[in-house]
Amino acid sequence: MSGSFTDEQIRRYSRQIILPEVGGKGQKKLLASKVLVLGAGGLGSSAIAYLAAAGVGTLGIVDDDLVEVSNLQRQIIHGGNIGLFKAKSAENFVRSLNSDVDVVTYQERFSAKNAGKIIQDYDFVVDGSDNYPTHYLINDACVLEKKPCSHGSILRYEGYATTTIPQKGPCYRCIFKKPPPPGLIPNCQEAGVFGVLPGIIGNIQASEVLKYILGIGELLAGRLLCFNALDMSFFEAAAEKRMDCAVCGDWPLITKIEQKNYRENNSEECGL
Amino acid sequence: MTEELDLRGEVCPYTFVKTKLRLEELDSGQDLTILLDDSAATANVSRSLRSEGHEILDLKALSGEVWQIVVKKNEIDLQ
Numbered sequence: 175m176s177g178s179f180t181d182e183q184i185r186r187y188s189r190q191i192i193l194p195e196v197g198g199k200g201q202k203k204l205l206a207s208k209v210l211v212l213g214a215g216g217l218g219s220s221a222i223a224y225l226a227a228a229g230v231g232t233l234g235i236v237d238d239d240l241v242e243v244s245n246l247q248r249q250i251i252h253g254g255n256i257g258l259f260k261a262k263s264a265e266n267f268v269r270s271l272n273s274d275v276d277v278v279t280y281q282e283r284f285s286a287k288n289a290g291k292i293i294q295d296y297d298f299v300v301d302g303s304d305n306y307p308t309h310y311l312i313n314d315a316c317v318l319e320k321k322p323c324s325h326g327s328i329l330r331y332e333g334y335a336t337t338t339i340p341q342k343g344p345c346y347r348c349i350f351k352k353p354p355p356p357g358l359i360p361n362c363q364e365a366g367v368f369g370v371l372p373g374i375i376g377n378i379q380a381s382e383v384l385k386y387i388l389g390i391g392e393l394l395a396g397r398l399l400c401f402n403a404l405d406m407s408f409f410e411a412a413a414e415k416r417m418d419c420a421v422c423g424d425w426p427l428i429t430k431i432e433q434k435n436y437r438e439n440n441s442e443e444c445g446l
Numbered sequence: 447m448t449e450e451l452d453l454r455g456e457v458c459p460y461t462f463v464k465t466k467l468r469l470e471e472l473d474s475g476q477d478l479t480i481l482l483d484d485s486a487a488t489a490n491v492s493r494s495l496r497s498e499g500h501e502i503l504d505l506k507a508l509s510g511e512v513w514q515i516v517v518k519k520n521e522i523d524l525q
Binding site (some may be wrong): 177184185188189191192194197199222 | 459460462464466470480494498517
């Protein structure tokens with residue numbers, strides 16, 4: 175035994191304990207942390223896998239979908255689990271990868287009713303959702319509950335990620351004031367998605383989580399990092415907090431989570 | 447008082463990982479005596495300790511099979 179680590183933990187986490195910025199102190203922070211992943215789809219698959227591998231102590235996983243064969247082109251943690259709830263399938267994956275991780279599954283739709291209650295138990299939220307109402311719901315719940323969040327989104331060959339830190343810099347609504355009009359952005363069943371893309375963006379999100387917990391490096395706060403897999407290029411746009419933001423501005427219109435602000439629009443459903 | 451860490455039987459990179467974890471528990475300025483049974487591991491551990499900013503006070507073979515490193519912890523805060 176060294177410190178409070180078992181010999182297996184020392185071996186399992188040796189490559190990151192060796193990192194000068196991590197060490198045993200950082201590994202203990204990771205093991206004590208609680209991270210919520212919203213959506214166990216493409217983004218969630220890679221985020222969940224690497225957060226579990228790194229030894230995040232508690233992983234909450236929210237998803238009400240079942241695993242379908244069409245998911246497996248990019249949702250890499252669900253192999254052999256067609257027909258199972260994705261949350262349960264993800265839990266099985268995590269348990270086989272790293273028994274240090276406590277998994278809490280929510281086999282329910284993330285909604286205005288349960289958002290605040292679920293989020294409040296966690297230190298960091300990963301937005302792996304696949305539709306605009308849920309992106310806004312996650313953002314507003316994180317602003318109101320003062321939780322940091324990594325947002326990600328993908329379509330075809332392109333994706334982006336940004337990180338929001340409560341009361342510091344812009345939130346998702348500051349960057350994307352309103353969702354695009356229905357029909358402007360095709361859903362992924364129409365448009366398709368390059369299978370590696372959610373792996374790349376989801377791992378950028380996982381990196382943000384780990385850096386936040388460890389207190390190291392520069393986060394994507396106030397920065398929208400965009401990626402194009404065809405060009406194999408990244409570019410970054412600076413984003414600022416908006417004084418007139420509906421949820422984090424000086425005179426917010428949204429002061430509590432109400433369903434009317436997150437109307438479902440089936441044309442945007444995508445099942446990424 | 448000098449702390450001692452017996453790493454005989456242990457291999458790289460766990461020799462350094464265990465050294466690093468033990469050092470984290472010590473106060474800055476405190477000494478740690480490390481015993482190893484491999485010359486390559488002794489060289490690796492002492493090099494890694496130096497690169498993290500610690501001071502090697504002594505490094506010697508105690509016999510043909512045992513090496514000893516005495517290191518003084520220097521506080522480094524990268525977090």
